[in-house]
Amino acid sequence: MAEGLKWMQCPVCKESIYWEIPTEELKQVKRFPAPVVVNHNGHYLICYLDSHYQLADTEIAIANVEGKAKK
Numbered sequence: 001m002a003e004g005l006k007w008m009q010c011p012v013c014k015e016s017i018y019w020e021i022p023t024e025e026l027k028q029v030k031r032f033p034a035p036v037v038v039n040h041n042g043h044y045l046i047c048y049l050d051s052h053y054q055l056a057d058t059e060i061a062i063a064n065v066e067g068k069a070k071k
Contacts, residue, residue: 009058012043021053033057 005018019038026034026049033048033056044061 006055008047008055008058010043010045011058012045013041017045019047021049023053026053038043038046058067 005020008017008019009015010017015037017040022036032051036047036049038045040046046059046061047055048057048059050056058063
C-alpha cells in the first residue's frame with residue numbers, strides 16, 4: 001500500500017499540497033473509497049482514497065460545519 005505523503009494540486013487555489021495519509025485510521029475502514037477531509041488555506045477538500053490509499057476522487061466542500069459528539 002502507498003503510505004506516507006501524498007501530493008496533489010488544490011482545485012481551489014492551484015497550489016501544490018503535500019498531505020499525510022491517516023494510515024492508522026484507514027486500517028479500520030470497511031468500505032472504500034474512504035473520505036478524508038483536508039483543510040488547506042481556509043478551504044476544505046474531501047479526498048476519497050481507495051483500498052490501496054490511492055486518490056480516487058476529490059471534491060471541494062462548499063460549506064464546513066463541525067459537530068461535536070457527547071459521551
